[in-house]
Amino acid sequence: xxxxxxxxxxxxxxxxxxxxxxxxxxxxxxxxxxxxxxxxxxxxxxxxxxxxxxxxxxxxxxxxxxxxxxxxxxxxxxxxxxxxxxxxxxxxxxxxxxxxxxxxxxxxxxxxxxxxxxxxxxxxxxxxxxxxxxxxxxxxx
Numbered sequence: 001x002x003x004x005x006x007x008x009x010x011x012x013x014x015x016x017x018x019x020x021x022x023x024x025x026x027x028x029x030x031x032x033x034x035x036x037x038x039x040x041x042x043x044x045x046x047x048x049x050x051x052x053x054x055x056x057x058x059x060x061x062x063x064x065x066x067x068x069x070x071x072x073x074x075x076x077x078x079x080x081x082x083x084x085x086x087x088x089x090x091x092x093x094x095x096x097x098x099x100x101x102x103x104x105x106x107x108x109x110x111x112x113x114x115x116x117x118x119x120x121x122x123x124x125x126x127x128x129x130x131x132x133x134x135x136x137x138x139x140x141x
Contacts, residue, residue: 029126032096039093040122040129040141043067046074046091047105047131047139054107064106067120070095080104098123105133112137 043065050063059076066073066080072091077083093099101120108114113136120131131141 032124032126035094036097036122036124036127036129039097039099040131042091042093043072043099043120043122044131044139044141046072046089047133049089050074050105051107051112051137051139054109055112057109060109062106062109064104067099067103078106096124102133107137 046065050065053063053076054061061076061084062078063074063076064080064083066075070092072093073080074089074091075083076087099120099122102116102118105114105116114133115135117133117135119133122129122131129141131139133139
C-alpha cells in the first residue's frame with residue numbers, strides 16, 4: 001500500500017496548527033514592535049531636522065513638528081497655523097500606533113531652544129516608546 005493514512009494526516013495537521021498557534025502571535029508582536037520602532041525613528045528624525053534647520057537659520061525661520069492622527073508634519077513657521085504650507089514635509093505613520101503628549105514642537109532660530117518641553121509617548125498594543133524634549137531642544141529617547 002502506498003500513501004498516508006487518515007490518522008497520519010490528522011497528526012501532521014494537528015502539529016502544524018499547534019506550531020502556528022505558537023508562532024503567529026509572536027510574529028504579530030514582533031511586527032507591531034518594528035512598526036513602533038520605525039515610527040519612533042521617523043519622529044526623532046523630523047524633530048532633529050526641524051531643530052537643525054532652526055539652529056542653522058535656514059531661511060532665517062522657526063521650524064517645528066506637528067503631530068496629527070496618522071501623520072507628522074515638519075513645517076517652517078512660528079506656529080503650525082502660520083506655517084509655509086508649500087514647504088511642509090508630511091510623514092504618515094500606521095493607525096495602529098497611538099501618539100500622545102506634545103502635539104506641536106517649535107524650535108527657535110539660532111539657539112534651537114523650544115518653549116514646549118515635555119514628552120511624546122508612542123504606543124501600540126504590545127509596547128510603548130517615549131521621546132523627551134527639554135527646553136534647550138535636546139531630544140532624548
